[in-house]
Amino acid sequence: MSDGWDDSAAAWIADMGEDGDFGRAHVLDAPMLARIRGRGFRRALDVGCGEGRFCRRLRDLGIAIVGIDPTDALLRQARIRDPEGVYLPGRAEALPFADGAFDLVVSYLTLIDIPDIRTAIPEMARVLAPGGSLLVANLTSFASAGGWSGEADGVRRFSLDRYLDERADWAEWRGIRVRNWHRPLSLTMGLLLDQGLVLRHFDEPVPQGGDPATVARYRRVPWFMVMEWEKLDGRAVVLKED
Numbered sequence: 001m002s003d004g005w006d007d008s009a010a011a012w013i014a015d016m017g018e019d020g021d022f023g024r025a026h027v028l029d030a031p032m033l034a035r036i037r038g039r040g041f042r043r044a045l046d047v048g049c050g051e052g053r054f055c056r057r058l059r060d061l062g063i064a065i066v067g068i069d070p071t072d073a074l075l076r077q078a079r080i081r082d083p084e085g086v087y088l089p090g091r092a093e094a095l096p097f098a099d100g101a102f103d104l105v106v107s108y109l110t111l112i113d114i115p116d117i118r119t120a121i122p123e124m125a126r127v128l129a130p131g132g133s134l135l136v137a138n139l140t141s142f143a144s145a146g147g148w149s150g151e152a153d154g155v156r157r158f159s160l161d162r163y164l165d166e167r168a169d170w171a172e173w174r175g176i177r178v179r180n181w182h183r184p185l186s187l188t189m190g191l192l193l194d195q196g197l198v199l200r201h202f203d204e205p206v207p208q209g210g211d212p213a214t215v216a217r218y219r220r221v222p223w224f225m226v227m228e229w230e231k232l233d234g235r236a237v238v239l240k241e242d
Helices: 005-016 022-034 053-060 072-081 117-126 185-194 212-220
Strands: 043-047 064-069 086-089 102-108 128-139 146-150 156-160 167-173 176-182 197-203 224-231
Touching (some): 005 072, 005 176, 022 102, 022 128, 022 212, 022 224, 043 053, 117 128, 117 185, 185 197
Parallel strands (some): 043 064, 043 102, 064 086
Antiparallel strands (some): 128 224, 146 156, 167 176, 197 224
């Protein structure tokens, strides 16, 4: 079944531009880069790199970056904008790299696009070197479980439903139509903990600048989260209940 990315690639490229959409430019870029800048990371993997916008941010910091994505049209655009970059076709569920190949793995708003995170998260942990960091930005599970609607009193409110049900829904905006996955936060956190990763940072960042009306809407609902997980050693530790 199509996930919509092949048909939406052109609209996505146009919508992102070089600075990204509101969420990236005014909410996520600053806290994501703050977790990277000055940390001495040398080799990074961007899982679901799209058109390569965040890869270029990391290359500007002097980090050797590899981007991987399953959508050919997005990879072509990444190579056009960054001819010296390394952009490879592939999926998060089967990363074509050796164990411990990267000291930084980035998942920037890609967990919502990955059908099988039960395989993808262990793969991200596998290619992460001991002492390395997995840096994740994602929609909060509150945001992915609901949507805005108008009420009889004329006030738009955010309605939350079926929070505990893992499911895929179609998301549509500005000519883009793709399948996004909602999962309760406990599922994602449990999968990360099962890999023996240690949570070092968690945040729900607020907008910095931008259109005041958009800022106000983003502050009404916990929209994004940023997490950094550390791999303490080279083994994937599977935790089992007694």
